[in-house]
Amino acid sequence: MTDIDRARPIPPSEQPARLAALEAAVRGRTDLVPRAGIVLGSGLGSLADGLSEAVAIPFGDLPGWPAATAPGHAGRLLLGRLDGVPVAMLQGRFHLYEGNDPGLVVQPVLLMGRLGARTVVLTNAAGGLNPGFGAGTLMVISDHLNLTGRTPLMGPNANEVGPRFPDLTEVYAPAHRERLHAAARAEGARLEEGIYVGLLGPTYETPAEVRMFRGLGGDAVGMSTVLEAIACRWAGIEVAGISLVTNPGAGYSGHPLSHEEVLAAGAAAGPALARVIRRFVRELP
Numbered sequence: 022m023t024d025i026d027r028a029r030p031i032p033p034s035e036q037p038a039r040l041a042a043l044e045a046a047v048r049g050r051t052d053l054v055p056r057a058g059i060v061l062g063s064g065l066g067s068l069a070d071g072l073s074e075a076v077a078i079p080f081g082d083l084p085g086w087p088a089a090t091a092p093g094h095a096g097r098l099l100l101g102r103l104d105g106v107p108v109a110m111l112q113g114r115f116h117l118y119e120g121n122d123p124g125l126v127v128q129p130v131l132l133m134g135r136l137g138a139r140t141v142v143l144t145n146a147a148g149g150l151n152p153g154f155g156a157g158t159l160m161v162i163s164d165h166l167n168l169t170g171r172t173p174l175m176g177p178n179a180n181e182v183g184p185r186f187p188d189l190t191e192v193y194a195p196a197h198r199e200r201l202h203a204a205a206r207a208e209g210a211r212l213e214e215g216i217y218v219g220l221l222g223p224t225y226e227t228p229a230e231v232r233m234f235r236g237l238g239g240d241a242v243g244m245s246t247v248l249e250a251i252a253c254r255w256a257g258i259e260v261a262g263i264s265l266v267t268n269p270g271a272g273y274s275g276h277p278l279s280h281e282e283v284l285a286a287g288a289a290a291g292p293a294l295a296r297v298i299r300r301f302v303r304e305l306p
Contacts, residue, residue, distance in 0.1 A: 025087045031124025032176025033183075033255075039128065040135045042084045047136060051076040053100045055109035057302050058133030058258075062145035062245065065265065066095050066112045067288075068103075068295045075101030080113070086128070087121075089113040098129065100136075106302050109133045116245055118222035123173040127252035131182075134258040140197065140305060141253050142298060147241035147264040148226065150234050151215060154266045157290045159297070160241055161201050161214045162193050162262030166234075167247040169221045174255060183255035192250050197261035197301075204300035210293045215240025217264055219247030241266055261301070265290050 031039065053076070061068055069075075080096045081088040089096025099110040111129050115121045130141050147160070154160060178185045198214065205212040218234045220226070222244030226234070234242055241264045253260045267285075 025085065027087055027119065027121045027125060029122060030176065031122050031128075033124070033174055033179045034177035036124065036128070036131060036182060037179050039085055040131055043128065043132045044135050046083050047078065047098070047100070047132070050078060051100050053107050054137035055100060055107050055133060056138065056140075057106070057305060058109045058111070058130060058138040058141040059298065059302070060111040060114055060130065060141065060143050060249065062114070062265070065144050065146070065291050065294060067291050068298060069099055069110055069112050071295065071299065072099055072101035072103055072108070072110065075099050085125070089115070090119050104299055104303050106305070108302060109136055109138055114245060114249070116222065117169060117171060117248070118244055123171045123175070123248050126248050127173040130249045130253050130258065131256055134253070134256050138258065140259045140261065141249070142301070143246050143249055143260060143262045144294065144298070145217075145243045145246045145264050146267045147217065147243035148231075149266040149269045150218065150231060150242055151240040152269075154213060154215070154240060156266060156268050158266040159205070159210065159212050159290065159294055160264040160266060161198050161212050162217045162246070162264060163198060163214050165192065165217045165219055165247045165250060166237060166239055167219050167251070169219055169247060171221070171248065173248050173252045183257060187251070187255040189251065189254060192254055192260060193262050194259045197259060200301055200304060201261060201263065201297065204297045204304065208293070208296040208300055210297050212263075212297070213240075217246060217262065218242040220244055263294065263297070265294060
């Protein structure tokens, strides 16, 4: 396979042709039409173990996609049934900090929509900005601050996919936020709610930055999700988002941050999050 230029700009106008090629590659493996798409963040890939009739496609086997490089990300597109519901699941994702163009970062969620999913659940591991959100907190995303300085919609638009100027008043569907809370109550889990701050990465934030982001209204901070949410709304896909707060922000705990800490917290809180998502998906209208 030839090397893939991760950084090559992919404007919206190129997405239809690229998505058509991706769809054809997937349809060569399975004809399952997903009802929902689920993106699994760092340390949260175990939800994939609950899939039945699963077809797993490594990222590197799909046209234009490089293999995943982020630790804790298996790098596979899965299609199967979760408690009987057909779903597409991303076990890992592409990040800006890996050198990926925004247009590549969002292709997986756009592909989920192309395959039939009308709702995408975005999960991530995040640092806590709200002092009340300790490690292991599950937070429904109510809104976001895109501080990456990037957008997947730069360049000529593809009007057949979405409008030139998409409205982001309700990026994270209020009805889905209510369904997530209801699913959590039914599963005996606790969900907070708050605003996610998306950054470029890969460094963790400085204590001064944590104070600034908190002052801007942020409750959790991470290195993903915001571009995917924007692309979904552009394409008319509804979004539900959950952050797993894996650690307090820099300066709160008094000790350095590490990716191992993120993965460990994901493993500890993953089962509760998995139960909530499974019930949410089962009860989608």
